[in-house]
Amino acid sequence: MAEVQRLRAQLERVQGRRMDAPVLPTHPALAGLLPGRGLRPGAAYSLGRSMSLLLALLAQPSQAGSWCGVVGMPGLGVEAAEKIGVDLSRLVLIPDPGERWLAVTATIADVLPVVAVRPPARAKHADISRLAAHLRDRGAVLLVQGPWPQTEAMIDVADPRWDGLGHGHGVLSERELTVTVTSRRFPVPRSERMLLPAPDGGVVARMPAVRERRSVEPVPIEPVPMRAVG
Numbered sequence: 001m002a003e004v005q006r007l008r009a010q011l012e013r014v015q016g017r018r019m020d021a022p023v024l025p026t027h028p029a030l031a032g033l034l035p036g037r038g039l040r041p042g043a044a045y046s047l048g049r050s051m052s053l054l055l056a057l058l059a060q061p062s063q064a065g066s067w068c069g070v071v072g073m074p075g076l077g078v079e080a081a082e083k084i085g086v087d088l089s090r091l092v093l094i095p096d097p098g099e100r101w102l103a104v105t106a107t108i109a110d111v112l113p114v115v116a117v118r119p120p121a122r123a124k125h126a127d128i129s130r131l132a133a134h135l136r137d138r139g140a141v142l143l144v145q146g147p148w149p150q151t152e153a154m155i156d157v158a159d160p161r162w163d164g165l166g167h168g169h170g171v172l173s174e175r176e177l178t179v180t181v182t183s184r185r186f187p188v189p190r191s192e193r194m195l196l197p198a199p200d201g202g203v204v205a206r207m208p209a210v211r212e213r214r215s216v217e218p219v220p221i222e223p224v225p226m227r228a229v230g
Helices: 002-015 051-063 078-084 098-111 125-138
Strands: 044-047 068-071 091-094 114-117 141-145 153-165 170-182 190-195
Touching (some): 051 153, 091 098, 098 114, 125 141
Parallel strands (some): 044 141, 068 114
Antiparallel strands (some): 170 190
């Protein structure tokens, strides 16, 4: 037991954070996929290009009182953000940070606990390491749309299927897709089928279909008269 505690303490020193440290809340449909069931302060997460996924990750922290900043995403729709559950009164947008996007991201992380960024270019390894140390020091969460080293987890979506359209008519009402989280803390990736967005604009875990079992009444069989052969 003492050896396990020693190894755990050593790993925590290397990573700069405790494994059992409090996390920022996320939607219950996403929490079960994430290490620690939430966003770990001081950590970076690599996301796919899905804007709905990003907004879903921002929704619960903002509702819980955490300010969120979004850097370098001029196409982010505030109506979609509000519909998915983001508290717009705690959302700061920096649509065009220019070439100093990394410095802007670090500055925003000084004052906001959650920062999302879409890098317009590849950052230098030394700059990424400095930002990682800065995040750990400030206890801020970084959500990066695109590949990023030294991440707590990679989160992406796949196999989308829209519902709502009929034969040439109708309105798109919901999108079902698979969210997959890959992390060094997991032996295998974790995946869940969910609605993102659901008809109300939020997130809903997709429950497996349950087939109704119907009892089958026995059919009476009339006796067949036997005829002697002789």
